[in-house]
Amino acid sequence: MSILDVKWDPKEKKIARTAFDRAYQREMAEIKAALLDQITKLKDDEKVWSIHNYLSECRAEVDRKYDYRYSQLILVFGRLLKEGYLKEEDIVGLSDDKIKLIKVCHQINKSNIIHVC
């Protein structure tokens, strides 16, 4: 089965949306904390642009990562689970097949997943 063929019923879509938003909130909280840490440790005021560079990278990465298309959601959840922003309890209620795919997918290189899963 390809992850592109996965079907999401209305109940699962609701669970997925909540899980997705929670992961996003956790990651944003982490970025904010890292930002605060960087600023308080910044000894040279003139290096404040390093913080801008950091935020630019984070923003690009987050924008790329949080793709809510259903065709991508297994991959996205796999990655978020691996990175710790998604918790297993967040996806309770999804079908066993989807949970299995999510757990497997995060261990596999993205370029292989489409064919393997």
Added chain:
Amino acid sequence: MSILDVKWDPKEKKIARTAFDRAYQREMAEIKAALLDQITKLKDDEKVWSIHNYLSECRAEVDRKYDYRYSQLILVFGRLLKEGYLKEEDIVGLSDDKIKLIKVCHQINKSNIIHVC
């Protein structure tokens, strides 16, 4: 006299460089303090990109403003003096003509200065 014709002798160039750097340091310190203030006041973690937007604007503005070409320095110093990043004591040692131009220029719209000064 056009500000484009202003000549800077070696002693004045040294004073100008130091004054320019001091103004830059003051502005960067202010940006850092504002940044810290914004982060500590940020109640919604998901609005952390507003800080990125703020820094992007500051960076573009600072990059535009701090133009060390001698043909622009009177204008730049005029603006920095007006904004408080440059102090009058920073430019002590420049010729009276230059100091007068700097003090006059900050009150005039940039588009008029080239012709008026």
